[in-house]
Amino acid sequence: MEFSHIPILLDECLQGLAIRPDGIYLDGTAGGAGHSREIAKRLSGGWLYAMDQDPDAIAAAGERLAGLPATVVKGNFRSAKELLAAHGVSRLDGALLDLGVSSHQLDDRERGFSYLGDAPLDMRMSQSGPTAADLVNTLERDELSRIFKEYGEEPYAWQVAGKIVAARQQAPIRTTGQLAGIVAAAMPPAVRRKDKNPARRSFQAIRIAVNGELDALSEGLDAIFDLLAPGGRFCILTFHSLEDRLVKQRFRGWCTACTCPPEFPVCVCGGVAKAKQITRKPVQADAEEQRENRRSRSAKLRVIEKL
Template sequence: MALSERSPASDAGGPARHVPVLLKEVLKYLDPKSGEVMVDGTFGAGGYSRALLAAGAAVVGIDRDPDAIAGGQPLVEEAKGRLTLVPGQFADLDTYARGAGFEAVDGVVLDLGVSSMQLDQAERGFSFLRDGPLDMRMEQAGPSAADVVNKMPVKDLIRIIGLLGEEKRATTVAHAIDNARKEKPFERTAELSALIEKVLGRSPKKAQIHPATRTFQALRIYVNGELHQAARALGAAERILKPGGRLVLVSFHSLEDRIVKRFFQDRTRTRGGGSRHMPEEDVPPPTFELLTRKAVEAEEAETEANPRARSARLRAGRRTDVPARDLDIHAAGVPRLAEFDGLGG
């Protein structure tokens, strides 16, 4: 089985390379040792897990995609009891780790992009370059991207496309979708992609970036609750890591990286600011210490071999012995959006 890890949204639809991104750096900061327990919260095709197993660690692998769980069974057998593979969302990684018999773990790694395997399969509906059903559901269950596109009120579509896709012309795109769906509901990725390209056109300065990139990113993030999942996973990692445990996160776009950065800023803060006019505020003791002062990026050799590594950003921290705290996901950078139930209606 070829190994694959997550891929940045900016490359959605491009040819997938089954290569774990920033693997050398992930292993450096996770520092796995024989006898330790690691959680790979985004198992994918097992690239990180296989390397952790090779270092002698036991691994709890988690993935919400049934295809990833099925594809990982040969590695489970090969690991001979050191790999536990769990279907589920990484936001609940502490629950899954305890369910596997581990009250605390030595490391957690999360790769927050979309899987190249998912992009490769047109029938999964993630790609704007490969025609398929307008789906995008990682768990292959629940409301799909077609449900959002066809049923969500325009005002909510504008907000989702603007915030989660960072699309400057979100209003134009949303109104074009609304006009078109009145004539015929969207069913295929190619239909939506063609409409957006027609409405936005191609920019000569960004000829290599498809006009539908940002809208497809927004829909995927919303359908799968990716930012909520990422923020909740940070809290779960804080709860399950033992003192000295390492947390390593790889993100691929600014929305994810902002959440990770804010989390570490809050959890490593030792002073509360203040000035000669205002007293210094009390801050809780830090639950993490930084292992990376700034985001770590892929080396040139890796980006040449795997272009999708260009946008990867890695941040890492080491757990202190301070008890875990409650986490406000909105304070961490998760935008407030219409609830999916009822599709904003």
């Protein structure tokens, strides 16, 4: 299946990066190379490193960046320092992260990310390590409930976990269709009638757990910020509240000078801000882009500049 990718908020990302032709840039989530290609096309003397953990994305990026000033790097952006050091890179003039699951991963049903249809229950972005099926068939009810509550903000987390444990005692849960049906069965009838996709939150939660997404994001934020040169821009696209909250808090911390408790009459910490906000509020897709690409509807872009 061809790796399809429509870059979301493309112009806004390019503007946010404030690309210098001779700069060194990182796209930590290359995907189908939609953003990467446009960044690389604007470089003359500079270089782009397009990074992704998905072998399908690596293959697509290699084809679409051929002939451009770009290097494709396989790996998770949480290890950006080590991966870029192997290419002799210790400083960046800008970095972009387009978080969450890609259009290709959702559309390729065999990857097991989608609750629509029926396919092997996989969800691994890197295509290695334990699968979603491994998790739902082995974790205790308490741990499953925690995952659904924390990563999916699922109000019926305990009930969903209970249904899964009961179902797997009869037979292993192997497919997305099985899991979606079990999740739906855990919902009150009124919820099933109101929400046409009652499995959405649970699938998000399992996907985040399988890929360690929030831990990777937290580590990657620090690693990439450390690599930025003064004046370097950091642009991040988020697609759900958990990601956005983490990015917002980390950005706010870097952009805050004083860390004294609010009850202190004067600053005694001597803190200095490490960055400044470029976007005071998250940038969102306009009505036209939302019509053309429904996956842009939940996107939020935040940008800071290192001081």
